[in-house]
Amino acid sequence: MIVVLLGPPGAGKGTQGERIAERLGIPKIATGDVLRAAVRDGTEQGLAAKAYMDRGDLVPDSVILGIMKEVFESPSTADGAILDGVVRTVPQAEGLTGMLAELGRKVDNFLLFDVDDDELVKRLGGRTVCDTCQTPYKGLEPGTKCEKCGGNLVRRKDDEPEAIRNRLEVYRKQTAPVIDWVKEKKMTLVKIDASGDVDEITERALKELEG
Ligand code: AP5
Numbered sequence: 001m002i003v004v005l006l007g008p009p010g011a012g013k014g015t016q017g018e019r020i021a022e023r024l025g026i027p028k029i030a031t032g033d034v035l036r037a038a039v040r041d042g043t044e045q046g047l048a049a050k051a052y053m054d055r056g057d058l059v060p061d062s063v064i065l066g067i068m069k070e071v072f073e074s075p076s077t078a079d080g081a082i083l084d085g086v087v088r089t090v091p092q093a094e095g096l097t098g099m100l101a102e103l104g105r106k107v108d109n110f111l112l113f114d115v116d117d118d119e120l121v122k123r124l125g126g127r128t129v130c131d132t133c134q135t136p137y138k139g140l141e142p143g144t145k146c147e148k149c150g151g152n153l154v155r156r157k158d159d160e161p162e163a164i165r166n167r168l169e170v171y172r173k174q175t176a177p178v179i180d181w182v183k184e185k186k187m188t189l190v191k192i193d194a195s196g197d198v199d200e201i202t203e204r205a206l207k208e209l210e211g
Helices: 013-024 031-041 044-055 061-073 090-102 117-125 161-184 198-210
Strands: 002-006 028-030 081-084 109-114 127-130 136-138 189-193
Touching: 002 013, 002 161, 013 028, 013 081, 013 198, 028 031, 031 044, 031 061, 031 081, 044 061, 044 161, 061 090, 090 161, 109 198, 117 127, 117 161, 161 189, 189 198
Parallel strands: 002 081, 002 109, 028 081, 109 189
Antiparallel strands: 127 136
C-alpha cells in the first residue's frame, strides 16, 4: 500500500506517519528527514537544499523526484510506503504518479491531515526534534536526550516564527492545489481530523486505510 500524507506544517504528518507505518509494517519515507540528513552530512544535495529549507521554501521538484526514484527502486518499498512531506506541488504529484505507473504501481490513498492554523503555530513553536533520528517532541527543551535513540533534541531553524509564517503561506499557495488535482484525477483522498489525542488520530487514519 502506498499512502501519501498531505497537510500543513505541524499537522502531525511525521508523528502519525511513524505510527501508521509501524502498524502497517511498511517504511515511512519523509523527504524532510532525507533532506535534513543530507544537510547534516554536507552532501551536494544537502548544500543545495539548505537555504530553501531554512527559509521554509520548497526545494526544487527535480530534487524531490530524484529522491522518490531512489525510494521506489529500493526493495525496502516492495510492500509499499507511507510518504510524509511528498507530494507538495502539482508537478511532484504528476511526477510521482507517472513514475509509479511506469512501475505498475499507484498511490492507494491520500490522507489529508486537517488542523486549524492557531494550533499549527502553537505546535511548531513548541517543537523540538532529535538531531539523530528526527523524532519530534513537544514541551521538551533543546539539549534534552531523545527517548528513542539518546540523540540531542534541537529546535529546527524553520520553526522560527518568520519561517513558520512562510511555510504556511507556501503550503496555501503551492501544496493546497494538490488537493484539487487529486480530486480531478478521481484518486482516493480522505480528510482526517488531526486535532486532539494522538492515539485517536492514529485510529481514525487506520480505520480509513484498513476499512
Ligand atoms: P518537513 O520536514 O516535511 O516539514 P513540514 O511539512 O513543514 O512538516 P513538519 O515536520 O513541520 O510537521 P508535521 O506535519 O510532520 O508535524 P509533526 O508530526 O512534526 O519539510 C521541511 C522542509 O523540507 C520544507 O519546508 C522544504 O524546504 C523541504 N521539503 C521537504 N519535502 C519537500 C517536498 N516534497 N518538496 C519540496 N521541499 C520539501 O508535529 C508537529 C508538532 O506537533 C510536534 O512537536 C508534535 O509532537 C506535535 N503534535 C503532533 N500531533 C499532535 C497532536 N495531536 N496534539 C498536539 N501536538 C501534536
